[in-house]
Amino acid sequence: MGLFERVDTVCLGVSDIGKAKQWYSEMLELKVIFQENNYAVLSSGDSSIPLTIEEGEVAPNNSIYPIFYATNIEEVHKDLSGKGVKLTEIVKEGSNTFFNIFDPDGNRMQVCYC
Template sequence: MKSAIKRIDTVFVPVTDIKRSEEWYLSLFPFRVVYRSEQEDYVGFRFNEPGPLQAGLTLYQTDSIPESKHLAFNFYTSDVDAVHAHFGQNGVKVSEIHGNSGMRFFDLWDPDGNSLGVVTFDEKWSIIE
């Protein structure tokens, strides 16, 4: 039965203003909208790239953001310096770039204060045989 599970399909992020957050995420990430609930309290994104489906991101409307002490996930990039500069130039709150165990990464915060990460590492490093 384990082989029937193929990937992580969707990561859910709580937001207090779905329209504002949709605009923010679409302005910064290479996403396209692939789902919107009839009540407009969910909006789902996929990366705007050809090829096999990758994990998606879904924003959901909530009255308050649950407190979290850890990042829910990282975005991967091959150029962490350029992404960091781009976000900073667009008014996104970002941390400094840090390095550890062959990785370089930084944190950023969306309009609701959700903490997200951006990481880079040698992709060959991530394959364990």
């Protein structure tokens, strides 16, 4: 075994925790499983790795970002587009299919299917 038991969470900085929590809940349908003053932990499906959003500094270049997995990627793309979520077109690269989504702070996330 190594030093760590698991990856505990992936954390994104947001400018306003209240607005961000509402956006992630409504637009991405993530469930708030824990919250404190300036952060909230969100779950997606049956994934054991949650997404944490924390009020504070927003990463300027999105070099680190979470990737969500969806077997029905075209349907998810259509649903998010219909909600007005900022996103890219679906890209197919070999066996990988993906698109990027952006929260109101410009944080990049990706949805993939492979």
